[in-house]
Amino acid sequence: MKRDPDFYDYLPYDARPRIEWPNGARVAFWVAPNVEFYELNPPRNPSRAAWSRPAPDVQNYSYRDYGNRVGFWRMLDVMKRCGMRGSVSLNVAMCEHHPEVIAACAENGWEFYSHGTYNTRYLMGMDEAQERAVIQDSIDTIKKHTGQRLDGWLAPALTYTDRTMDLVAEMGLTYVCDLFHDDQPGPVKTAKGKLASIPYSLEMNDTIVYNVNQVSPRRYGDIIKRQFDRLYREGERSGTVMCIPLHPYLIGQPYRLAAFEEALQYITSHDKVWLATGREIAEHFNTHYYDAFAKAAHAVGEAP
Template sequence: MLEGAADPGLYDFSPYRGRKPFAWPGDKKVAVWVSPNLEYYEIDPPANPHRKSWAKPHPDVVGYAHRDHANRVGHWRMAEVMSKHGFPGSVSLSVALCQHHPDVVADANARGWEFFSHGIYNTRYSYGMDEAQERAIIEDSIRTVREATGQTIRGWLAPALTHTPRTLDLIAEYGLDYTCDLYHDDQPQRVKTASGDLISMPYSLEVNDHYGFFIYNMSPREYARTLIRQFERLADEPSGTVMCIPLHSYLIGQPHRIGAFEEVLRHIAADGRAWITRSGDIADAWRAVQTGEAA
């Protein structure tokens, strides 16, 4: 048999069948969290150590203007619908937004949303960064979010989902609790790093609105039906599942899409099996189960 690449050893293999069941607070079957990606799209991002971010012509006027709809219009439309149906946000934040559009960050904070870092700009890849550069991004994220919101970030979603071999070790070293960059499970899982354990928080590419509309070419109604099917299946399974709904408000906040999304929130809120919560609360509840401290 030919040998493949070495297993990175980030987590243990744990087959879904046969896991010990557990319940979320309130004896709920599935933890549901919504993750708005609040971002700032640079019109002409600088080159990173390896290549220009985004393989597009630049300056990218179309991309910049399209995504600016998020901060001018889409966020407010999306946030109002979420608040109306009792869904807090767990914000994947491009930290530079605190400088460019502080009103958006302040609004999310006033709604009681949680913030975790999505890097400084989503247009700046981590690939090829040296350790000092990567540490500077983490330190900037912690400091800037604390100054803007009073919160200390607990989670990480790498900018444009890009990493170096040391990324997970570094975020654990800086005291973060969870990573959203591993899409390997429907329950939280332990991640092993050189700096201690992290929690792998179930995020999603499959039901991410970017994938739904740009990759799978779904209509708003098709995307809504997909979210409902995702929820129903996870709620029907034995226990301890997590459903993340990752959003970009320049997509979901468009007038022709927001109504279908609101139907999804209404359906989940009325079902009774969902613990509608934030990512940090899921991390705390899962850790309590693992240590035997759950109520």
């Protein structure tokens, strides 16, 4: 039985090569809005039901549809006022269902990376050919509708197979967000290619905060600021990464916006913060630090 997923080696936080971000920044800060489409009655997956209620689950479908109709536009306004670009975790079917949303992101210089086709279609149970087809569709659809190269991957509904990391690296992507093990980027072990894990925090994720931990908006804003303060202090020694993953149907509710905007203004007002995209962080790490981190790390259970 495997002791760990074997996607990455071990490298303790206080014994790593020093990361230096552009312009002396301590923190590479990125915001990752999950721009998603949930099907009302998707194909059945034997491992996981798409909805908690019997089909058609109009209640949960319409709750999430609120994000594309209303919540996204509020979130966009807040981020524009704070001078923050997004890195869109995109269900690529959105390009056809709601092209207005895609156009607004592109017009504001946002990055697009893949979150699968629909958030109601899961990778688990797929064979290699099916999984390759999903990744290739993301590459082709994002290129067609935005002109951008696809660099990043976050599996739909955080579902993946044992081969996902190998496939996305082989097919030319440069980073993944599916590993939640660190506050700095790190090498991902793949058969081919150079793939980095870029921190994407479940602790900062508004789904976990609001739907699981059930905290108040004001408390969420305080959590964001406390997370940043710690990473900013530690980033003086070696550059850290902070990510806020968002869902427009949650963060875009009217009573939640003010606390989020206050926290975002707080972070962006600091001078040693790199307001980056996922692609930019991955490119900097892969170019300057990937090899040094890979060399310094060792397998779990082995002496350094």
